[in-house]
Amino acid sequence: MIAEALRGKHLLVTGVTGFLGKVWVGFLLERLPDIGKITLLVRGRRGESAGSRARAMFERSPALRPLRERHGPDLHEFLRTRVQVVSGDAREPMLGITSSVAARLLPTVDAVVHVAGLTDFAPDPMEAVAVNTRGASHAADVAAQTRGRRLVHVSTCFVAGMVSGEVKEELVAGRSPNGTLFEVTEELRSLESACRAIDARVGNPKAIDARRGRVELATQRAQALGWPNVYTYSKGLAEQMLAKRNDIAITMVRPSIVECAHEFPFAGWNEGLNTSAPLVWMCTGYAWKVPIRADNCFDVVPVDSVARGMTIAVADALMDRAAPVYQLASGDHNRFTFGRALDLAALKVRKGYAPSGSSALERLLLTHLDAVASDHGADRSFFVPAAERTTKWLRDTLIKTDTKKYLPKALGEEKRSEIAMRVQRAGMRMNLTHKTVRSIENMWKMYQPFIHDHDYLFRTDAVRDRTHALSPDERAKFGWDMTALDWRHYWMEVEIPGLDKWSLPIIRNEPVPEDDGFDLGGDVPEALAALPAGEPSTQSSGTQSPGTQSSGTQSSGTQSSGTQSSSTQSSSTQSSTTQSSTTQSSTTQSSTTQSSTTQPSTQPQSVARGAQ
Amino acid sequence: MTTPPTIRSASSPPAKYLPPGEVALFRVEGALSPRPTLTAAAWLALNAQRVRTRLLGLSSLALAAPLGMRDPRKAHTLAWSVLEGMSEDRLIVLGEMYAQEHLFPSLSRVGLELLERCRSRDQRVILLSDNLDVIVKPLADALGVGEVLCNSMELARARATGKLRAPILPPEIGGTLLRERLGERGVELSACAAYGSHVNDAVLLGAVALPCAVTPDRELRRMARDLDWPVVEG
Numbered sequence: 001m002i003a004e005a006l007r008g009k010h011l012l013v014t015g016v017t018g019f020l021g022k023v024w025v026g027f028l029l030e031r032l033p034d035i036g037k038i039t040l041l042v043r044g045r046r047g048e049s050a051g052s053r054a055r056a057m058f059e060r061s062p063a064l065r066p067l068r069e070r071h072g073p074d075l076h077e078f079l080r081t082r083v084q085v086v087s088g089d090a091r092e093p094m095l096g097i098t099s100s101v102a103a104r105l106l107p108t109v110d111a112v113v114h115v116a117g118l119t120d121f122a123p124d125p126m127e128a129v130a131v132n133t134r135g136a137s138h139a140a141d142v143a144a145q146t147r148g149r150r151l152v153h154v155s156t157c158f159v160a161g162m163v164s165g166e167v168k169e170e171l172v173a174g175r176s177p178n179g180t181l182f183e184v185t186e187e188l189r190s191l192e193s194a195c196r197a198i199d200a201r202v203g204n205p206k207a208i209d210a211r212r213g214r215v216e217l218a219t220q221r222a223q224a225l226g227w228p229n230v231y232t233y234s235k236g237l238a239e240q241m242l243a244k245r246n247d248i249a250i251t252m253v254r255p256s257i258v259e260c261a262h263e264f265p266f267a268g269w270n271e272g273l274n275t276s277a278p279l280v281w282m283c284t285g286y287a288w289k290v291p292i293r294a295d296n297c298f299d300v301v302p303v304d305s306v307a308r309g310m311t312i313a314v315a316d317a318l319m320d321r322a323a324p325v326y327q328l329a330s331g332d333h334n335r336f337t338f339g340r341a342l343d344l345a346a347l348k349v350r351k352g353y354a355p356s357g358s359s360a361l362e363r364l365l366l367t368h369l370d371a372v373a374s375d376h377g378a379d380r381s382f383f384v385p386a387a388e389r390t391t392k393w394l395r396d397t398l399i400k401t402d403t404k405k406y407l408p409k410a411l412g413e414e415k416r417s418e419i420a421m422r423v424q425r426a427g428m429r430m431n432l433t434h435k436t437v438r439s440i441e442n443m444w445k446m447y448q449p450f451i452h453d454h455d456y457l458f459r460t461d462a463v464r465d466r467t468h469a470l471s472p473d474e475r476a477k478f479g480w481d482m483t484a485l486d487w488r489h490y491w492m493e494v495e496i497p498g499l500d501k502w503s504l505p506i507i508r509n510e511p512v513p514e515d516d517g518f519d520l521g522g523d524v525p526e527a528l529a530a531l532p533a534g535e536p537s538t539q540s541s542g543t544q545s546p547g548t549q550s551s552g553t554q555s556s557g558t559q560s561s562g563t564q565s566s567s568t569q570s571s572s573t574q575s576s577t578t579q580s581s582t583t584q585s586s587t588t589q590s591s592t593t594q595s596s597t598t599q600p601s602t603q604p605q606s607v608a609r610g611a612q
Numbered sequence: 613m614t615t616p617p618t619i620r621s622a623s624s625p626p627a628k629y630l631p632p633g634e635v636a637l638f639r640v641e642g643a644l645s646p647r648p649t650l651t652a653a654a655w656l657a658l659n660a661q662r663v664r665t666r667l668l669g670l671s672s673l674a675l676a677a678p679l680g681m682r683d684p685r686k687a688h689t690l691a692w693s694v695l696e697g698m699s700e701d702r703l704i705v706l707g708e709m710y711a712q713e714h715l716f717p718s719l720s721r722v723g724l725e726l727l728e729r730c731r732s733r734d735q736r737v738i739l740l741s742d743n744l745d746v747i748v749k750p751l752a753d754a755l756g757v758g759e760v761l762c763n764s765m766e767l768a769r770a771r772a773t774g775k776l777r778a779p780i781l782p783p784e785i786g787g788t789l790l791r792e793r794l795g796e797r798g799v800e801l802s803a804c805a806a807y808g809s810h811v812n813d814a815v816l817l818g819a820v821a822l823p824c825a826v827t828p829d830r831e832l833r834r835m836a837r838d839l840d841w842p843v844v845e846g
Contacts, residue, residue, distance in 0.1 A: 340701065340770075343661060347705045350659070370661045488701050 001470060002478045005315035008036040012109045012146070014090055014139060015116030016040045017053060019271040020154070020258055020303055020310075022063045024115065027264055027307040029082060030066050031477050039105060041088040041095055041116075050087035060514045062502075066265050068518050076520045090116040090135030095142050102145065110148035111317055113310075114139035117154070121231055121446055124211055125218030126195050128234035129188060136238035140245050149248045150317050154310070157256040157299065157329050157458045159236040161226040164454045166332075169325040169462050171252060173243035177236070178226030184240035191221060228449035251322040253313045255306045256299035256329035256458055260498035262490055264304040268498025275450075276300070276341075277503040278443060280496055283345040284366070289374040291444050294339025296455040297331040301482060302490070309463045311478050316466060329458035330482045336491075338451055339373050344491040346370035351492070375452075388441055391434035398427030635794075635804045636730040639785065639816065640741035640748060640762075642809025643826045644723040645715055649743045649783065650677060652710055653691035659706050660698060669694035684783040684812065688742065689776075692765065696774030700767055707746025715751055722846030723826055726807060727755065735805070738797075740790075740816070742781045761785075761793055786815030807844075808832070817841060 006028075015021040028035055042050035058064055058079060071078045086105060089096035097105065116139075118131040136153055143151035160167040161177025176182055198213040199205040215230060222233030242250050259276055261269040270277075283290055301309075309328035316322035330336060350367050403420040411419075460480070467479040505512045641648055650673065657669030676690040695703070730737050739755075741748045741762040748762040763781050766773045779789055791801045805822035806813075811831035817823035818839075825836040827846040836843050 340699070343699050343701055344705075346661065347702060351705065351709065369663070372662055488704070492705070 002315045009110045010037040014041045021115040024307045091130040106145045109146035111150040112143040132234035133237045176225035252325040261304045262302040270502040283371040292338040294373040299331045323462035395430040637806040639808040643807040657694045693774040698772045700770040711750035784812040
């Protein structure tokens with residue numbers, strides 16, 4: 001049924017260089033080699049063309065390892081007949097596809113699958129709207145010109161906003177999560193107008209104050225409508241924009257928290273940072289009190305399960321019998337909780353997993369002091385505020401104290417100066433520690449709506465019903481497979497080792513491994529780019545929202561590393577920008593934030609990983 | 613296993629005591645490993661998630677240890693009650709760790725040789741233990757033994773209640789309860805061979821056709837001598 005629906009069909013897919021996008025494309029090409037054609041909409045960046053980025057992805061991304069192993073030296077020929085690249089940008093009208101290309105391409109397309117999205121946790125709202133909200137509209141505009149007139153839009157379960165309990169697979173047009181009736185175009189116009197007013201007041205849209213002001217403003221607007229942050233707000237507005245369209249068939253796919261693959265391309269594969277990476281990093285380190293509500297659902301879905309669900313949704317859309325919304329979550333049929341995740345992380349540490357570089361004493365402490373849930377929220381959790389106060393007091397004491405005054409003169413001036421300088425240095429180091437603790441506290445606060453305040457139960461009836469209708473053979477290949485997932489095995493043997501290998505190196509400022517040694521051969525850009533690619537650099541920079549570092553943020557956030565190394569590079573090069581543009585600047589925050597620009601780093605980001 | 617055990621009679625036990633084709637029951641505590649069940653309970657309690665729970669658990673076990681001298685059953689109940697609230701995940705993971713880190717290294721050579729001999733004679737081997745399944749099953753898997761009779765923790769919402777699931781195998785395994793549980797597997801207790809080391813195993817050894825005391829404690833040794841049970845030293 002699935003194979004039949006996709007046989008010979010032509011899909012236009014955005015966001016293919018992101019975590020979910022590339023897994024899904026690899027999954028399709030691996031399991032449905034009879035698919036007609038997949039056109040990858042890729043944004044060139046930093047002088048690298050779309051074709052070149054796509055080539056790098058096929059040559060080096062571990063997500064496409066099964067494809068390389070299956071076809072070997074014939075991969076080039078296989079891709080030539082199945083894949084083509086077109087340059088574009090989700091922020092641009094018509095996704096940045098030039099009119100000449102559109103005229104040739106779109107009449108042959110059966111469905112547009114819009115995976116691209118900005119997945120930063122607290123992105124610049126202008127950028128978030130441009131990519132996530134208006135980008136969805138642009139995808140719909142493109143879909144309207146295809147022969148299939150179908151759009152499958154990858155959103156997130158967390159557009160549900162700040163609610164607890166059951167979340168149905170439905171979209172109520174003109175109503176926000178807290179029930180407020182609103183008009184989405186008016187809301188966008190007001191937001192953009194208010195952001196421009198902030199820019200005018202500050203004078204420089206790129207100034208930190210301007211960005212901070214825009215984020216605060218958008219967050220307030222989001223929360224007034226029932227969304228916890230800018231990310232879910234922008235994705236929610238995107239759904240509202242699409243709900244107004246009646247000229248095309250629209251199918252929403254809402255993944256929950258997208259995590260390490262459990263099977264495809266191979267167990268443990270991940271890219272960038274997501275919700276669990278910072279959590280695991282903290283919980284396997286020294287965060288002994290974690291401000292979570294232990295019984296709340298931790299709605300994790302492996303990326304390959306999301307790929308399965310997406311395939312079902314796309315097949316249904318192609319057969320014109322799709323449900324309006326497909327939520328891809330686990331909580332309603334195989335519930336995993338934050339308390340259980342925490343317990344399993346601690347047990348993994350006991351079984352020998354310890355942060356690299358830790359001393360024997362640290363390992364002893366880490367293996368015998370398990371992280372526990374502190375059910376008081378980030379504001380009142382014991383550890384972080386106490387540590388924040390203590391480090392602040394120590395910093396102030398060390399820096400402000402005139403040490404020389406208290407040292408006996410018998411030591412001599414030189415010795416006294418040296419000791420005083422050491423004390424000052426210790427104070428500076430304590431200052432860094434203090435900032436780290438503050439950033440941890442801020443991170444918990446950002447996570448709080450998702451890990452503490454709300455207990456979501458996303459219904460997944462559509463994908464499960466469709467799975468039941470599949471033949472045993474297709475169910476094995478494409479069926480929703482979360483029911484049988486063994487969380488203990490997945491979390492301890494797949495997720496944590498996977499994060500350790502593929503994600504945590506980013507936090508640790510270490511290189512992320514990637515596959516080397518494969519050469520597609522031939523003129524790959526030409527082979528892949530059966531359609532002419534545009535000029536990516538001009539397209540991508542043309543619509544940068546004022547006051548944002550959007551070129552870097554967008555490229556890494558939306559396209560999230562065609563290759564791992566580029567992801568790492570982008571995160572490191574962006575760290576200072578991102579640090580400065582947020583209120584936190586400490587080491588941990590920078591790593592969290594920098595990862596969030598590269599890959600989602602928090603709950604909604606990870607959700608958005610599905611939307612990459 | 614601290615020092616390699618020496619085997620006096622295991623190498624040449626009387627043939628009438630180890631016939632092929634029968635069921636051989638091995639008591640884990642003693643015949644295979646010197647580690648008592650209370651040690652496992654203590655280790656699990658010591659590795660509870662919260663420090664406060666660990667301290668409370670160890671305090672309870674400090675009471676259980678002397679109580680075990682007078683009333684092993686009560687001590688047994690008290691020992692396992694300290695695990696109340698522990699997650700199923702933790703029980704399973706820690707059980708595997710305990711088996712690997714503490715039980716495997718303590719296995720006695722003589723016990724393993726007897727086990728191997730039974731298997732080589734196509735005897736059906738069943739491990740008997742009053743310990744938890746999360747510990748005994750990894751051991752059985754490692755030894756290649758397919759059957760175990762042991763206890764398991766009662767769970768409620770994936771957390772230990774601190775009570776063992778009925779029917780509970782007490783420290784002195786044997787009698788009607790064991791007969792019934794073996795009967796469910798089509799095994800006639802009175803036709804089995806059994807290997808035990810402690811006086812607690814006397815009931816078991818007395819109920820089987822072919823008892824064997826393996827490096828027995830003083831009381832069991834005396835009993836074995838009186839009842840003419842073979843004694844295997846390690």
